[in-house]
Amino acid sequence: MSAAALGTALAAGVVWTAAAVAGHFAIFHLVQVEHRARTLTLLFACATFATLWTCLLLDVDRSRTLFGMSVVACAFLLYMPFYYTVAASQSVQLVIDIHAAPGGLSVEEIRGRYPLDEILAGRFETLIWAGFVTEMDGRFVLTGKGRLTSRPFRAVKALWRLGPGG
Amino acid sequence: MKGLLLAAAGSLICVLAVTFLFRAVTVFRRAVAMLYVFLTTVPLYVAAYALTPADLGWLPDWLVEQRAFVCGAFGLFVHASLFFGGWLQVYNLAERGFSLRILIDIDESPGGALSADDEEARYGGGRGMRWMFDKRVEGLVSAGLVTQRAGRLVATDKGARAARLFGGLRAFLQIGTPQ
Numbered sequence: 463m464s465a466a467a468l469g470t471a472l473a474a475g476v477v478w479t480a481a482a483v484a485g486h487f488a489i490f491h492l493v494q495v496e497h498r499a500r501t502l503t504l505l506f507a508c509a510t511f512a513t514l515w516t517c518l519l520l521d522v523d524r525s526r527t528l529f530g531m532s533v534v535a536c537a538f539l540l541y542m543p544f545y546y547t548v549a550a551s552q553s554v555q556l557v558i559d560i561h562a563a564p565g566g567l568s569v570e571e572i573r574g575r576y577p578l579d580e581i582l583a584g585r586f587e588t589l590i591w592a593g594f595v596t597e598m599d600g601r602f603v604l605t606g607k608g609r610l611t612s613r614p615f616r617a618v619k620a621l622w623r624l625g626p627g628g
Numbered sequence: 629m630k631g632l633l634l635a636a637a638g639s640l641i642c643v644l645a646v647t648f649l650f651r652a653v654t655v656f657r658r659a660v661a662m663l664y665v666f667l668t669t670v671p672l673y674v675a676a677y678a679l680t681p682a683d684l685g686w687l688p689d690w691l692v693e694q695r696a697f698v699c700g701a702f703g704l705f706v707h708a709s710l711f712f713g714g715w716l717q718v719y720n721l722a723e724r725g726f727s728l729r730i731l732i733d734i735d736e737s738p739g740g741a742l743s744a745d746d747e748e749a750r751y752g753g754g755r756g757m758r759w760m761f762d763k764r765v766e767g768l769v770s771a772g773l774v775t776q777r778a779g780r781l782v783a784t785d786k787g788a789r790a791a792r793l794f795g796g797l798r799a800f801l802q803i804g805t806p807q
Contacts, residue, residue: 468693468694468698468699468702469695469698472698472702486801487800487801490801491800491801491802494802495802498803523690525629525691529632529702532632532702532706533702533705536705536706536709536710536713537709538713539710539712539713539714539717540712540713541713542713543712543713548794548798548803549798549803551794552726553764553767553773554794556764556768556774557773557774557783557790557791558791558794558795558798560768560774560781560782560783560787560791561783561788561791561795562791562795565780566777566780566782566783567781568779568780569765569781572765572781576761578748578757578758578761579744581757582730582744582747582748582757583744585726585727585730586730586744586747588727589727589730589731594731595730595731595734598741600743601741601743601746602741602742602743602744602747603734603741604731604735604740608731608735611728611731612728612734612735615718615725615728615732616732616736618718618722619722619732621647621650621651622646622647622650622651622658622722623650623651624650624658624719624722624723625753626729626752626753626754626755
């Protein structure tokens with residue numbers, strides 16, 4: 463087995479990961495994307511297959527090909543939390559708003575900008591749209607997908623004794 | 629393959645140690661504690677990689693890597709990815725996730741159903757939504773991103789840099805205000 467095979471596989475993984483990130487920036491900048499998480503996942507899935515294809519093309523053996531694909535998978539693990547911090551973090555939004563306001567904001571002004579009932583209504587809307595929750599007679603109940611998400615995290619919270627959180 | 633296997637073992641040891649720590653003592657800065665546990669496993673990984681044979685005593689020849697340094701570095705990258713993108717995110721979601729907290733509140737409610745008003749009052753194990761909001765503001769202050777000045781919150785230099793970076797990224801990626 464060639465000693466260069468591992469380097470080739472890892473390089474392929476790095477290059478295709480960079481392509482996925484560049485693709486993410488280009489697509490999101492040029493098009494108003496509705497299914498953002500799905501699009502991002504698809505981009506990294508494409509990068510994984512592209513790495514596989516590159517390794518097959520360059521005659522890299524199976525185990526080293528797996529290494530190359532693992533690079534993309536690990537990059538995905540690291541990139542998604544970063545993306546969600548940019549896209550969905552309320553704390554980040556607060557910093558942006560406080561910075562944008564000349565003289566800053568008082569706590570009351572911040573509360574005025576973010577009415578709790580509107581924040582909650584918006585989040586319920588998102589949860590319904592994503593299929594985690596459904597509305598019945600003005601009350602919200604979990605779907606199967608919602609329960610599948612909630613239960614493992616309840617177990618983690620109990621195992622790590624995390625308390626209510628949120 | 630040795631690097632990958634040792635990374636998996638290191639990650640498993642890391643999460644077991646975190647579990648033991650969280651159950652054995654009351655930890656106030658849990659994310660920092662997790663980071664220390666992870667950092668402790670890094671020299672363990674390096675030592676295990678240096679001290680074990682290339683085939684770990686049982687790997688077939690075709691899975692033995694000739695470039696030991698590259699394989700070791702790759703294993704370390706996997707180990708770090710599993711921690712920062714895996715276990716630490718599981719903790720962050722469980723401890724701070726807004727949507728997840730709503731799902732858990734509904735799941736734990738009698739009858740498994742909540743109205744929006746119920747949720748606003750019950751959020752975070754009965755602490756209410758206002759608590760969540762205040763917690764985030766306090767978090768920004770303790771992280772040094774904003775500071776109190778004459779009764780108003782203003783961005784520090786660090787906060788201004790963060791606001792420019794994230795605001796710029798949000799604008800470039802066409803991401804609206806999160807709810």
